[in-house]
Amino acid sequence: MTNPDKVVVKLDSQIANAIDLCAERYRLEHVLNRRPIKKGEALERGGVMHSMMGHYYRGKMEGRTVKGEHNKLIDECVLIGRQEASMARFDLQQFEEEDLYTFKENILHHQYDGWEILSVEEPFTRVLFDSEDLMILWEGIIDLRIRDAKGVGGVVDHKTEARKSTPFVLSNQFQGYSWAFDSQVIINKIGFQKTLENRERYRRIYITHEPALLEEWRQDIIRGVRRAIEWHRVDYFPRNRTSCDKYSGCIFQQVCKAHPAVREYKLQAYYIQDKAWDPYTRDDE
Numbered sequence: 001m002t003n004p005d006k007v008v009v010k011l012d013s014q015i016a017n018a019i020d021l022c023a024e025r026y027r028l029e030h031v032l033n034r035r036p037i038k039k040g041e042a043l044e045r046g047g048v049m050h051s052m053m054g055h056y057y058r059g060k061m062e063g064r065t066v067k068g069e070h071n072k073l074i075d076e077c078v079l080i081g082r083q084e085a086s087m088a089r090f091d092l093q094q095f096e097e098e099d100l101y102t103f104k105e106n107i108l109h110h111q112y113d114g115w116e117i118l119s120v121e122e123p124f125t126r127v128l129f130d131s132e133d134l135m136i137l138w139e140g141i142i143d144l145r146i147r148d149a150k151g152v153g154g155v156v157d158h159k160t161e162a163r164k165s166t167p168f169v170l171s172n173q174f175q176g177y178s179w180a181f182d183s184q185v186i187i188n189k190i191g192f193q194k195t196l197e198n199r200e201r202y203r204r205i206y207i208t209h210e211p212a213l214l215e216e217w218r219q220d221i222i223r224g225v226r227r228a229i230e231w232h233r234v235d236y237f238p239r240n241r242t243s244c245d246k247y248s249g250c251i252f253q254q255v256c257k258a259h260p261a262v263r264e265y266k267l268q269a270y271y272i273q274d275k276a277w278d279p280y281t282r283d284d285e
Contacts, residue, residue, distance in 0.1 A: 006133055011136070011221075012279035022243050033273060037271060050143065052080055058120045059073040099192070102191070115148055118146060124141070128218060138221075140177070144156035154186045155185050157187055170217075175213070175214060
């Protein structure tokens with residue numbers, strides 16, 4: 001017999017990160033659905049680059065990277081980038097000189113990588129846990145699924161960066177992709193640093209997770225979800241003050257550090273009431 005009180009939870013790495021970091025952040029971001037009025041420049045630039053890369057790899061999957069078609073495909077990507085950059089109110093001269101240059105150089109650097117493109121921006125849902133009282137669905141959207149020249153598959157995630165950095169192997173995003181697709185994860189680094197050689201700017205970092213680590217990750221996700229369900233049940237979302245300065249600082253710092261009497265004003269003044277977070281939207285961690 002089906003349990004009518006069974007809880008079904010859908011989450012992705014963004015929601016899981018919020019649960020891990022701070023219950024109050026989780027409440028503001030994923031219960032009240034508050035978002036900063038102004039999106040960070042890095043996220044804006046990353047979003048435009050993802051749109052250009054997505055169009056390019058869809059064209060590659062369709063066989064449009066052959067001679068006579070390749071330049072036309074790149075021109076289409078550039079047009080998409082310019083349109084999105086203008087809507088995002090970029091400095092268009094900077095966009096032309098830095099972002100478009102970076103996109104084109106990245107494409108040329110990997111032009112003969114031997115990758116077969118299996119899917120582009122593919123949404124997915126996997127049952128992470130199922131019991132009598134709780135089902136957890138892990139969802140998201142991946143940038144690429146590929147098969148290389150040796151026949152080895154992989155999940156690809158594009159990451160733009162202004163400074164050279166090393167991806168965190170144990171992130172919820174990368175472990176989630178590895179678990180969901182039983183596959184290696186390839187971080188396709190797209191660097192804006194003109195002072196570096198192309199081999200340093202356009203790196204591909206391969207990550208393989210041991211099954212035992214992925215099972216630990218899965219169990220941690222289950223415990224985190226049960227903890228969040230309890231926050232909802234008692235309507236109390238405790239702050240984790242030790243996480244306020246993590247990952248360039250919490251986006252809700254100015255709310256929590258304000259006097260409780262003016263926090264609602266801060267929310268109204270600096271954050272919009274947005275629609276609920278959709279795991280199938282672009283995951284720009």
